[in-house]
Amino acid sequence: MSRTRLTAVFAVLLVAIGLIAAGCGGGGSTTGGGSETGAETSEGGGEKLTVGSDIPYPPFEQGKKGSYTGFDVELMGAIGEEIGREPEFIDSSFETIFRDVAQGKFEAVMSAATITEEREKVVAFSNPYYLSEQAILVAEGSSIKGLADLKGEVVGAQQGTTGLELGKEKAEASELRPYPEGPDAINALKAGTVAAVIIDAPVAANAVEETGGVEVAEKVPTEETYGIAVAKENTELLEQINEGLATVLGNGKYAQIYEKWFKEAPPKEIFSLGKGE
Amino acid sequence: MAEPMLHLKGVHKRFGQLEVLKGVDLEVQKGEVICILGPSGSGKSTLLRCVNLLEPPEQGEIFLEGQDICKGPGSGTGEESWNLDFVRQRVGMVFQQFNLFPHKTALQNVTLAPRRVLNKSKSEAEEKGRALLERVGLGDQLGQYPETLSGGQQQRVAIARALAMEPHVMLFDEVTSALDPELVKEVLDTMRELAEEGMTMLVVTHEIGFAREVGDQVVFMDGGVIVEQGAPAQVLDHPREERTQKFLGLVLER
Amino acid sequence: MNVFFEQYFDFSIMGEHFGEVFEAFLENLLIFLVAGVIALIWGLVLALLRQLPSRKAMPIRFLTIAYIDVLRAIPLLIIILLISGGVPFLNFIPKDIRIPQWFGKPDPFWYGVAALVFVYGAYTAEVYRAGIEAIPRGQMEAARSLGMSHFQAMRHIIVPQAVTKIPAPMLNELISLLKDTTLVSVIALSESVLISREILAEQLNSSALTLTAAFFLVICLPGARLVDYMIKRNQGKVARGSHIEVA
Numbered sequence: 001m002s003r004t005r006l007t008a009v010f011a012v013l014l015v016a017i018g019l020i021a022a023g024c025g026g027g028g029s030t031t032g033g034g035s036e037t038g039a040e041t042s043e044g045g046g047e048k049l050t051v052g053s054d055i056p057y058p059p060f061e062q063g064k065k066g067s068y069t070g071f072d073v074e075l076m077g078a079i080g081e082e083i084g085r086e087p088e089f090i091d092s093s094f095e096t097i098f099r100d101v102a103q104g105k106f107e108a109v110m111s112a113a114t115i116t117e118e119r120e121k122v123v124a125f126s127n128p129y130y131l132s133e134q135a136i137l138v139a140e141g142s143s144i145k146g147l148a149d150l151k152g153e154v155v156g157a158q159q160g161t162t163g164l165e166l167g168k169e170k171a172e173a174s175e176l177r178p179y180p181e182g183p184d185a186i187n188a189l190k191a192g193t194v195a196a197v198i199i200d201a202p203v204a205a206n207a208v209e210e211t212g213g214v215e216v217a218e219k220v221p222t223e224e225t226y227g228i229a230v231a232k233e234n235t236e237l238l239e240q241i242n243e244g245l246a247t248v249l250g251n252g253k254y255a256q257i258y259e260k261w262f263k264e265a266p267p268k269e270i271f272s273l274g275k276g277e
Numbered sequence: 278m279a280e281p282m283l284h285l286k287g288v289h290k291r292f293g294q295l296e297v298l299k300g301v302d303l304e305v306q307k308g309e310v311i312c313i314l315g316p317s318g319s320g321k322s323t324l325l326r327c328v329n330l331l332e333p334p335e336q337g338e339i340f341l342e343g344q345d346i347c348k349g350p351g352s353g354t355g356e357e358s359w360n361l362d363f364v365r366q367r368v369g370m371v372f373q374q375f376n377l378f379p380h381k382t383a384l385q386n387v388t389l390a391p392r393r394v395l396n397k398s399k400s401e402a403e404e405k406g407r408a409l410l411e412r413v414g415l416g417d418q419l420g421q422y423p424e425t426l427s428g429g430q431q432q433r434v435a436i437a438r439a440l441a442m443e444p445h446v447m448l449f450d451e452v453t454s455a456l457d458p459e460l461v462k463e464v465l466d467t468m469r470e471l472a473e474e475g476m477t478m479l480v481v482t483h484e485i486g487f488a489r490e491v492g493d494q495v496v497f498m499d500g501g502v503i504v505e506q507g508a509p510a511q512v513l514d515h516p517r518e519e520r521t522q523k524f525l526g527l528v529l530e531r
Numbered sequence: 532m533n534v535f536f537e538q539y540f541d542f543s544i545m546g547e548h549f550g551e552v553f554e555a556f557l558e559n560l561l562i563f564l565v566a567g568v569i570a571l572i573w574g575l576v577l578a579l580l581r582q583l584p585s586r587k588a589m590p591i592r593f594l595t596i597a598y599i600d601v602l603r604a605i606p607l608l609i610i611i612l613l614i615s616g617g618v619p620f621l622n623f624i625p626k627d628i629r630i631p632q633w634f635g636k637p638d639p640f641w642y643g644v645a646a647l648v649f650v651y652g653a654y655t656a657e658v659y660r661a662g663i664e665a666i667p668r669g670q671m672e673a674a675r676s677l678g679m680s681h682f683q684a685m686r687h688i689i690v691p692q693a694v695t696k697i698p699a700p701m702l703n704e705l706i707s708l709l710k711d712t713t714l715v716s717v718i719a720l721s722e723s724v725l726i727s728r729e730i731l732a733e734q735l736n737s738s739a740l741t742l743t744a745a746f747f748l749v750i751c752l753p754g755a756r757l758v759d760y761m762i763k764r765n766q767g768k769v770a771r772g773s774h775i776e777v778a
Contacts, residue, residue: 160732191619
């Protein structure tokens with residue numbers, strides 16, 4: 001190509017890139033907080049509250065941007081109402097989500113996140129809002145009936161989750177495969193490339209109902225609880241969230257949302273745990 | 278008179294829009310040395326390349342030992358339909374740029390085709406190869422790679438290589454044009470010896486001296502046709518056509 | 532600034548997980564070796580198919596060129612995901628091939644190798660092609676004039692010379708291939724990037740990734756320098772005239 005033609009091509013490319021960048025920048029970027037802790041007021045709910053979450057993870061968070069739904073989403077919405085903030089969910093990768101909230105990328109994390117000691121080194125958790133257990137998900141009709149049967153099998157789980165931890169500790173799997181997203185692991189199960197998946201019980205139940213072809217072999221109670229994470233310095237927000245949580249636990253809103261998503265009444269323990277007792 | 282070794286009838290060749298050969302007729306007897314002269318673009322190289330089917334002609338007939346090599350099974354559009362093997366194993370070619378295989382020694386260059394195409398054994402091919410290289414005066418260069426040889430030496434290896442396939446006709450395409458002047462003689466000498474041994478040769482060349490001394494016939498080509506043809510003394514010293522005279526005038530001035 | 536070093540250069544974490552990350556890096560090397568060897572062969576096959584001269588071979592040439600174009604145009608990551616996401620469901624393929632567990636390596640390993648071979652076969656084919664096309668036409672003409680078939684000429688004359696011209700660009704492709712083995716992490720193969728990300732999730736620290744980057748540096752940087760050196764040396768050779776260049 002001649003010199004002048006080359007220059008012309010570069011010029012066109014630069015202009016094109018410039019236009020695209022301008023278009024993207026202008027049209028409503030939604031990267032949350034950073035150092036801003038609540039600038040815009042949006043209609044109805046008050047100041048925006050940026051919430052990081054690994055979407056999708058049904059039935060806790062799912063859907064498309066702008067119309068996310070799920071247990072976590074609705075519960076956070078209810079809490080937000082009580083404290084005068086409007087939550088805005090931001091899709092993030094689970095494995096960096098705690099570090100991200102600690103550094104202010106968003107103000108809170110609501111992502112079916114189990115409260116663990118390791119995580120508490122970096123973030124502060126609210127009172128528990130959900131009692132969880134893990135489930136072993138298998139293909140329909142599989143001969144695997146429980147944790148013990150996982151010996152020598154290829155097992156999948158999601159990267160960075162307590163399900164993966166459980167797999168490492170208790171299952172003597174021949175291979176433990178960490179998938180980037182929960183649904184990836186479930187897909188692998190359906191494809192037959194893994195024999196079982198260790199994943200949060202409600203997610204497993206959701207998979208059984210929604211996707212089909214799979215069944216829950218065993219539920220493994222792990223005394224895990226989920227919490228809402230915030231940066232350690234953000235004691236004010238933490239207090240507000242705990243108050244909001246206590247309120248919705250008391251006024252029946254929590255139970256309503258719980259039944260909608262899990263088709264059963266919430267366990268008694270959560271009412272005391274959630275109020276910090 | 279016996280059937281000619283090579284008989285071209287009405288050969289036309291076109292490259293895209295350009296017609297390079299516009300109807301060439303030529304007869305070559307066994308053992309004859311035909312020297313082809315002409316300005317560049319006259320089609321002389323193309324004519325040679327038609328004879329060994331490197332460029333298949335669009336139109337016309339080429340009889341090699343009585344067989345029309347332009348005809349073949351099928352439509353005659355693809356190379357396969359030309360009688361390729363028959364031609365290539367009877368017609369040898371030596372190129373202006375030598376085209377030796379640089380990754381093989383002189384001996385290997387000479388023995389490769391006999392081994393792979395004629396399926397001769399290694400010892401048989403090497404024996405023959407050695408003899409041929411000695412014949413062209415390179416018996417002591419068997420293990421040398423082309424890059425260590427002079428142009429003249431390389432061209433002689435190329436001649437030996439072509440001879441190894443025991444051709445009936447040898448085509449020489451301006452084989453001395455790329456050589457330094459002091460190296461030209463050794464190659465021409467080799468060709469002269471070959472002619473004296475009775476090889477049928479078509480030689481495209483600018484070497485008028487060679488044409489005069491070794492050629493049995495001289496052919497002058499211009500613009501895709503044979504303008505004049507005849508005994509060397511006649512064509513070179515008393516050309517009949519104006520174009521021939523003009524060309525020779527220019528060439529001989531050098 | 533301290534935070535920067537803590538996040539990326541925490542040597543105690545690097546030390547703690549060194550063996551783990553190194554072992555996972557060996558997995559990258561293994562993928563590289565397996566996929567690399569196969570891709571080098573597959574690329575040569577493609578390049579030769581593309582060179583078939585006869586009219587009858589036109590459909591083959593066409594398909595080969597189409598393959599090369601398409602596989603260089605679709606991102607490798609997508610190919611990896613397409614293979615691992617779709618092939619297991621193709622029930623008409625027997626399970627042993629559909630979900631390969633050959634030689635003790637799990638299916639993501641083989642899906643990854645397959646994707647790398649498909650894509651890098653296309654890239655290496657182009658390198659071979661450049662090498663072949665750099666051989667002067669006179670070589671093929673001389674070979675054919677001596678009676679050799681197209682295939683014989685390719686095998687004895689063209690390809691042996693072509694492969695001496697291509698080590699530099701080929702090495703470039705191979706370095707690229709080594710780096711791209713990290714993409715297989717996306718289908719849950721325990722290679723170095725995946726392991727480092729797991730450590731990241733556990734320790735909330737990126738030092739394992741830095742360590743992985745260092746492993747790659749150690750191999751790829753000298754590799755790139757070697758390529759530069761080879762190119763320079765080859766240019767010198769041409770300038771000094773050990774190649775006969777056709778006028």
